[in-house]
Amino acid sequence: MDLQKYESELNYPVISVEKNLLDSRLLMPSYGGNAGEVTAIMTYSFQHFICHVKEIAEVLHGISIVEMKHMERLGEAITALGGYPIIAGRTYWSGSAVNYTLVTKKFLRQNILAEETAILNYERTILNLNQDCLKQLIERIIVDEEIHIKLFKELLKAI
Numbered sequence: 131m132d133l134q135k136y137e138s139e140l141n142y143p144v145i146s147v148e149k150n151l152l153d154s155r156l157l158m159p160s161y162g163g164n165a166g167e168v169t170a171i172m173t174y175s176f177q178h179f180i181c182h183v184k185e186i187a188e189v190l191h192g193i194s195i196v197e198m199k200h201m202e203r204l205g206e207a208i209t210a211l212g213g214y215p216i217i218a219g220r221t222y223w224s225g226s227a228v229n230y231t232l233v234t235k236k237f238l239r240q241n242i243l244a245e246e247t248a249i250l251n252y253e254r255t256i257l258n259l260n261q262d263c264l265k266q267l268i269e270r271i272i273v274d275e276e277i278h279i280k281l282f283k284e285l286l287k288a289i
């Protein structure tokens with residue numbers, strides 16, 4: 131699948147880190163927390179399966195794959211920092227964190243709110259991280275989340 135429309139063309143930073151469990155713990159909520167990337171992947175996948183409007187389902191599919199790339203980068207960073215990339219934030223991730231809203235208009239609005247929350251969480255995380263390449267990774271991910279907000283807003287307008 132061509133992901134061009136769903137992500138920034140900017141490269142991800144090279145992750146070269148000192149082991150640091152504090153930093154790895156700071157990344158966990160964005161990775162496998164209730165409002166993290168795993169929840170985004172699963173929510174957009176669910177929406178992709180149930181949405182009858184082909185154009186919208188396709189965008190949801192593309193975005194879900196970009197979120198998977200975010201999850202992958204965070205998992206790699208957590209591991210490089212000496213942490214364990216278990217699917218968890220503060221507690222183990224569960225499918226109850228997924229948004230199962232069925233009405234397209236409603237879930238598009240909720241997706242925008244979820245992306246805005248994710249960005250806020252990321253911005254807070256950046257303030258506490260101790261290594262520059264990690265801050266750059268989060269900044270790179272935020273650029274994609276902003277693209278996702280734009281895409282969801284465009285879809286909402288077209289309905």
Ligand SMILES: [Fe+2]
Binds near residue numbers: 196274
């Ligand atoms: Fe993401």
